[in-house]
Amino acid sequence: MSSTALTPEIQDAVEAVRADVARLHGELVRYGLVVWTGGNVSGRVPGADLFVIKPSGVSYDDLAPENMILCDLDGNVIPGTPGSERSPSSDTAAHAYVYRNMPDVGGVVHTHSTYAVAWAARGEEIPCVITGMADEFGGPIPIGPFAVIGDDSIGRGIVETLRGHRSRAVLMQNHGPFTIGVSAKDAVKAAVMCEDAARSVHIAREAGPLIPIPQDRIDALYNRYQNVYGQNSDARR
Amino acid sequence: MSSTALTPEIQDAVEAVRADVARLHGELVRYGLVVWTGGNVSGRVPGADLFVIKPSGVSYDDLAPENMILCDLDGNVIPGTPGSERSPSSDTAAHAYVYRNMPDVGGVVHTHSTYAVAWAARGEEIPCVITGMADEFGGPIPIGPFAVIGDDSIGRGIVETLRGHRSRAVLMQNHGPFTIGVSAKDAVKAAVMCEDAARSVHIAREAGPLIPIPQDRIDALYNRYQNVYGQNSDARR
Amino acid sequence: MSSTALTPEIQDAVEAVRADVARLHGELVRYGLVVWTGGNVSGRVPGADLFVIKPSGVSYDDLAPENMILCDLDGNVIPGTPGSERSPSSDTAAHAYVYRNMPDVGGVVHTHSTYAVAWAARGEEIPCVITGMADEFGGPIPIGPFAVIGDDSIGRGIVETLRGHRSRAVLMQNHGPFTIGVSAKDAVKAAVMCEDAARSVHIAREAGPLIPIPQDRIDALYNRYQNVYGQNSDARR
Amino acid sequence: MSSTALTPEIQDAVEAVRADVARLHGELVRYGLVVWTGGNVSGRVPGADLFVIKPSGVSYDDLAPENMILCDLDGNVIPGTPGSERSPSSDTAAHAYVYRNMPDVGGVVHTHSTYAVAWAARGEEIPCVITGMADEFGGPIPIGPFAVIGDDSIGRGIVETLRGHRSRAVLMQNHGPFTIGVSAKDAVKAAVMCEDAARSVHIAREAGPLIPIPQDRIDALYNRYQNVYGQNSDARR
DSSP: OOGGGOOHHHHHHHHHHHHHHHHHHHHHHHTTOOOTTOOEEEEEOTTSSEEEEOBTTOOGGGOOGGGSEEEETTSOBOTTSTTTTSOBOTTHHHHHHHHHHOTTOOEEEEOOOHHHHHHHHHTOOBOOOSHHHHHHHSSOBOEEOOOOBTBSHHHHHHHHHHTTOSOSEEEETTTEEEEEESSHHHHHHHHHHHHHHHHHHHHHHHTSOOOOOOHHHHHHHHHHHHHHSTTTTGGGO | OOGGGOOHHHHHHHHHHHHHHHHHHHHHHHTTOOOTTOOEEEEEOTTSSEEEEOBTTOOGGGOOGGGSEEEETTSOBOTTSTTTTSOBOTTHHHHHHHHHHOTTOOEEEEOOOHHHHHHHHHTOOBOOOSHHHHHHHSSOBOEEOOOOBTBSHHHHHHHHHHTTOSOSEEEETTTEEEEEESSHHHHHHHHHHHHHHHHHHHHHHHTSOOOOOOHHHHHHHHHHHHHHSTTTTGGGO | OOGGGOOHHHHHHHHHHHHHHHHHHHHHHHTTOOOTTOOEEEEEOTTSSEEEEOBTTOOGGGOOGGGSEEEETTSOBOTTSTTTTSOBOTTHHHHHHHHHHOTTOOEEEEOOOHHHHHHHHHTOOBOOOSHHHHHHHSSOBOEEOOOOBTBSHHHHHHHHHHTTOSOSEEEETTTEEEEEESSHHHHHHHHHHHHHHHHHHHHHHHTSOOOOOOHHHHHHHHHHHHHHSTTTTGGGO | OOGGGOOHHHHHHHHHHHHHHHHHHHHHHHTTOOOTTOOEEEEEOTTSSEEEEOBTTOOGGGOOGGGSEEEETTSOBOTTSTTTTSOBOTTHHHHHHHHHHOTTOOEEEEOOOHHHHHHHHHTOOBOOOSHHHHHHHSSOBOEEOOOOBTBSHHHHHHHHHHTTOSOSEEEETTTEEEEEESSHHHHHHHHHHHHHHHHHHHHHHHTSOOOOOOHHHHHHHHHHHHHHSTTTTGGGO
């Protein structure tokens, strides 16, 4: 596919996603989820088999919309589009795998945020002992398999862990969190809340036993939050 | 009640509380007590059965006075007032319950600040082992019951725990801190000092046994601070 | 003493100390040593029995030179001088005691910084296991007695602990750090380095036994740093 | 050597390194690796036996290119050059030793960053249990010997530990991290990633046993990252 194949409507959608994805990287910095050039956000282009992702190894100070990179769902850069002279994030194949296999996913985020990485290094899921986690994730945040870059194993690990799971976050073992959402913004929110949960529960457990929340209370909190919270669900778009 | 029922004096008081409440949310951000759209501050309107609270699910970057929401003491939005097209914070019922049942309370704050949540997840009160806690809270910071959104159980838990207690902060089990004060500013101060105490005492206890402060010394510190500290008590208004 | 008793030279010196003390409070904020209105810096006026200190209970956003308060060495506010309509910091008596009893001290700082408070809550001195501590403090950071506001017991505890000690920082038991220096800036530096040492050594010890530094190496580091480091000792003024 | 011995080409190279080194100190502040005037960055001047380093004891707010100090590879300040009236960093001898003995090193960084210092105070290397560490350091981050300022022992300890090692970071026992790189920027990146690894692995291990990464997976991650990541290796220059 070349850039000339894009209709004006798709071109407009691409521009909107470029702006969103560029801006949302600033939220990773604001919440301390990334250092140096690590971490990446991508967003699906509505109405097209395309997504937009961060370039590889570029400073967070240089992330303008026109530097973001447009890819097809196999992770190939669309030639002739802005940013296409650069390499996309080295995690592009994992993002692409998720978009190919989870059609409802509109955004994917990956970070090495400190506390989430700590749970991942022990291969231990985060138990759901605080109501904020029940609201946001509906239960524990699960661990995904150990997998390294080079084939589809990271993407497959994400999809196999999160498909059918309430959680929008998975901690890939020895690696770190990947989060998904209905939009790039929603996936960034999941990354922020995942680190917040990882930190709070870690610190809680350092000092003694945790009180579990009964399953029916977790279910009630999750159902209310997904259906009622925010301004008519605008908050997730 | 409709907006036309408000006298000019009350209208002025509402404007002042809107400005205070909007600005005070910035203090939650400054001290790292909230992430994303979590947390909320409310303030009672002096001379009226009304309070002002944050809208639900709105970014901290968008919290202007005209976005704050005016409610009656049952938590109903006053129609026709600025911001009334939005939903108020999902914790509005708990704030309203406190205002109805504790007439001296002028402000309420709720956060999911990390260290306070950690004590809450263990259901453990914070012991008063530092003089700054004795000054501010006059003893331990207590735990409130486990309660979920949907009825008055959160509000009732706050009131039953804090009524007659020196502490202006309660850690609702598995949930997080709620604080009260003579004003919205005073409740925000209590939220800041609660997290500071939760963090300092957590870290102290990680490394060995804590030295208790004798009760008569706690009493002396609390009485001095409440009566003498600051510029003629302006600091709490 | 009234303001009219001040010579022009002393007036100029007072202005300079006001500017220094106001500005240095910003360093407490920058390094996260204080929350809300807690913490205070004072500086002795060279050539006079006077010092300048922060007002009580005033926000760090409002600390201009003209808001600082001029006191004599008994801690009495000098009437008719800028800021004299306000109350000075509630720790003024402790600062005054130090200036009266330690003539070489040019600055005093008090904070409730988190890790220093944690050691203080256990009444445990910070062992000197990192070279940065040996440079700055020449050995462990000692614990001072438990003392509460109301008489000279805090000031006396500081002086009795630090007189003849290499350390410019003392952790008052169950309370927090007080630091001294040849200037207000030097005392602020000591407060920053005290918290840094408290944090690093706390974290180091959480994970296993610490390696001691031989006393002769501590002595060599301390002597070099006090005599050689910086630009001809300007850094401490 | 005097400043008049510098050719115009070398003069231009010196200016470029001065600008880089001054700017890169800001990254140490941004990532919280330094307090007060601690920490230092240096960069080798390409094509000359010279390097540029921070002055001793000067605030991070005052680090302009013209304040940086030009030294020869014995650590002597080049007279008559900008900044030469000041003393260079007290760690200059260690930087110089590294440049003399490791010709491929283009930048050196030293900090007292909290978590790296904590491992150093126990004399314990950081195990490679997260993929981000495997990418960046290719294995554990090693401990160097205890050594104090005054002779070549710090420089020698750095070189003997890092020569032939994949890691660009060494934790000098009881002291703190030194990092090297192909450029000053690359050494600063190593300092940032070293603290990130030190923090994540510390926190992971607090809560239970860590899962090791098989050596062949570490090797694969390291080889890919060193050869493929970023925009044609520009990211390290």
